[in-house]
Amino acid sequence: MNKSKDRAWYALFTVPLFFVFTTVVIVPFLIGIYYSFVKWDGIPANPKVFVGLDNYVQLFQDGRFLSSAWHTVEFTVLALVVVNVAGLVLSLCVTAGLRVSTAARTMFFMPNLIGGLILGYIWQYIFTDVFESIGRQTGFDSVFRNWLLDPQLALLATVIVFAWQMAGYTMIIYIAGIQGIPEELLEAAKVDGANGRQRLTKIVFPLLMPSFTICLFLTLSGAFKIFDVNLSLTKGGPVNATEMFAMNIYNEIFSYGHYGFGQAKAIIFFLIVAALTLTQVILTKRREVQM
Amino acid sequence: MRKTGRRLSEVLLFCVALAFLSPIYIMLVNSFKNRAELYKNALALPSSFSFQYYAEAMEKMNFLRAFGNSLYITIVSEIFIIVLSSMTAWMLVRKDHRLSRFLFMTLVATMLIPFQTLMMPLMQVMDWIRTNLHIPMLNTRGGLIYMNVGFHASMAVFLYHGFIKSVPVALEEAATLDGCSKFGVFWRIVFPMLKTITITVAILDVISMWNDYLLPSLTLSDKSLRTIPLSTFYFFGEFTIQWNLAMAGLTLTIIPIVVFYAFSQKYIIRGIAAGAVK
Numbered sequence: 368m369n370k371s372k373d374r375a376w377y378a379l380f381t382v383p384l385f386f387v388f389t390t391v392v393i394v395p396f397l398i399g400i401y402y403s404f405v406k407w408d409g410i411p412a413n414p415k416v417f418v419g420l421d422n423y424v425q426l427f428q429d430g431r432f433l434s435s436a437w438h439t440v441e442f443t444v445l446a447l448v449v450v451n452v453a454g455l456v457l458s459l460c461v462t463a464g465l466r467v468s469t470a471a472r473t474m475f476f477m478p479n480l481i482g483g484l485i486l487g488y489i490w491q492y493i494f495t496d497v498f499e500s501i502g503r504q505t506g507f508d509s510v511f512r513n514w515l516l517d518p519q520l521a522l523l524a525t526v527i528v529f530a531w532q533m534a535g536y537t538m539i540i541y542i543a544g545i546q547g548i549p550e551e552l553l554e555a556a557k558v559d560g561a562n563g564r565q566r567l568t569k570i571v572f573p574l575l576m577p578s579f580t581i582c583l584f585l586t587l588s589g590a591f592k593i594f595d596v597n598l599s600l601t602k603g604g605p606v607n608a609t610e611m612f613a614m615n616i617y618n619e620i621f622s623y624g625h626y627g628f629g630q631a632k633a634i635i636f637f638l639i640v641a642a643l644t645l646t647q648v649i650l651t652k653r654r655e656v657q658m
Numbered sequence: 659m660r661k662t663g664r665r666l667s668e669v670l671l672f673c674v675a676l677a678f679l680s681p682i683y684i685m686l687v688n689s690f691k692n693r694a695e696l697y698k699n700a701l702a703l704p705s706s707f708s709f710q711y712y713a714e715a716m717e718k719m720n721f722l723r724a725f726g727n728s729l730y731i732t733i734v735s736e737i738f739i740i741v742l743s744s745m746t747a748w749m750l751v752r753k754d755h756r757l758s759r760f761l762f763m764t765l766v767a768t769m770l771i772p773f774q775t776l777m778m779p780l781m782q783v784m785d786w787i788r789t790n791l792h793i794p795m796l797n798t799r800g801g802l803i804y805m806n807v808g809f810h811a812s813m814a815v816f817l818y819h820g821f822i823k824s825v826p827v828a829l830e831e832a833a834t835l836d837g838c839s840k841f842g843v844f845w846r847i848v849f850p851m852l853k854t855i856t857i858t859v860a861i862l863d864v865i866s867m868w869n870d871y872l873l874p875s876l877t878l879s880d881k882s883l884r885t886i887p888l889s890t891f892y893f894f895g896e897f898t899i900q901w902n903l904a905m906a907g908l909t910l911t912i913i914p915i916v917v918f919y920a921f922s923q924k925y926i927i928r929g930i931a932a933g934a935v936k
Contacts, residue, residue: 466668482869500699595872
């Protein structure tokens with residue numbers, strides 16, 4: 368009696384959530400695997416033709432897809448470095464005990480709350496008209512020109528916008544890490560005659576390893592999956608030079624109506640994201656210093 | 659000597675912070691300028707402050723409507739997420755058997771799936787429900803709320819799960835002996851103790867749902883249902899050449915975020931730090 372009552376409570380508490388979760392995540396994921404083996408244009412009346420692994424074979428011959436994969440790798444590597452260096456430097460600045468620290472922290476974090484779409488639009492204006500205007504006035508028009516027309520610069524522009532958004536975020540995590548370092552440890556090192564640089568590299572950085580894990584993981588997956596900024600800043604242009612993985616999948620499915628083929632790309636995308644995240648978590652967990 | 663150095667670095671840090679926010683400055687000043695002024699100097703202050711472009715942007719974006727939609731969708735989704743995931747997480751922690759562990763592992767594992775992998779089949783599932791069960795899942799705010807709950811469930815349960823593990827059971831047992839039902843125990847005793855993590859979950863979800871573009875763009879097609887990111891997208895597509903108007907529109911979209919940030923800054927920063935560390 369009591370046992371069945373317990374079960375009823377268990378069901379009452381968990382079933383609603385798992386019902387929604389199953390219909391929104393699990394079922395789409397599973398039928399998504401099925402869709403990746405068919406050829407279909409998305410129109411319900413048209414047949415879904417089973418083509419086996421054809422979509423996956425075709426995917427490795429799709430030049431635009433491969434180059435979007437390459438842009439994503441380039442972008443992710445640059446973003447990882449810029450975001451984490453910036454976040455770390457900012458966190459060291461605002462934990463130095465200066466009086467303006469709180470205000471500065473507030474300001475550095477601000478862009479993170481604004482959505483990627485809106486950030487991209489603000490910067491689109493800056494990289495086009497504002498840069499041209501500065502170039503006209505100062506004469507430095509070799510630097511200050513329309514960045515979004517140049518394939519390399521447009522990619523760099525995307526990195527800058529992404530870094531502007533994420534630096535404050537990683538800063539918050541590094542601050543939490545820095546504040547977790549016991550004061551006595553740094554005092555002891557100071558007494559032992561370690562200079563500022565030594566204290567930073569020998570004590571602060573090793574003890575920040577858990578924060579590095581988190582930040583690298585967050586920037587890696589964030590950068591790899593970038594979509595909103597990509598859409599609003601460059602729309603993938605000029606001539607697809609900044610079209611990233613996520614946008615390529617979106618275009619393949621919804622712009623060209625290649626539902627099956629696009630879904631195969633989406634499955635590959637999932638496998639890469641999952642592999643990257645798992646490897647990264649395992650690797651950095653191993654290197655953390657035990658306190 | 660040391661003191662002036664300190665003062666100097668304070669000023670320097672503040673200047674860096676100001677420079678960091680220069681894009682916001684550029685957006686603001688140019689939202690007041692006319693065409694000629696825009697061309698002349700994009701960095702200068704405007705010669706006059708007229709709110710003409712704001713009025714126009716507000717009307718063209720149907721801003722109040724979009725704001726209402728965003729607010730409604732975010733708040734209702736958030737209430738469902740908090741209620742359902744805290745209840746689920748509590749059961750999963752307290753009844754620590756094989757089924758619970760399996761359910762929890764499934765939730766955590768799905769956090770690896772990027773949205774792009776789910777978006778197309780999800781639309782097919784929702785379309786199927788609409789045509790066969792006649793429940794309007796697409797192009798309704800309710801449908802979007804349902805999907806929001808599904809997508810944010812795993813992260814929320816994960817955060818609650820970690821937190822509840824450190825909550826002592828003694829109080830709950832005492833209440834059960836006093837004849838309190840599970841429902842009563844949870845809502846009267848446990849939930850009030852989850853305040854900190856509830857704030858974290860709420861902040862993380864609110865930020866991501868408020869700014870979400872892709873899912874609403876796939877589900878909502880009616881003009882009257884557009885959220886702020888959606889109406890910004892359509893507005894910007896139409897008025898890119900008129901930068902003053904575009905900047906006024908973008909400023910409008912940022913105002914609610916700045917207000918929210920000003921009032922709950924402490925919680926936001928704490929919530930972000932707590933959410934990320936998990």
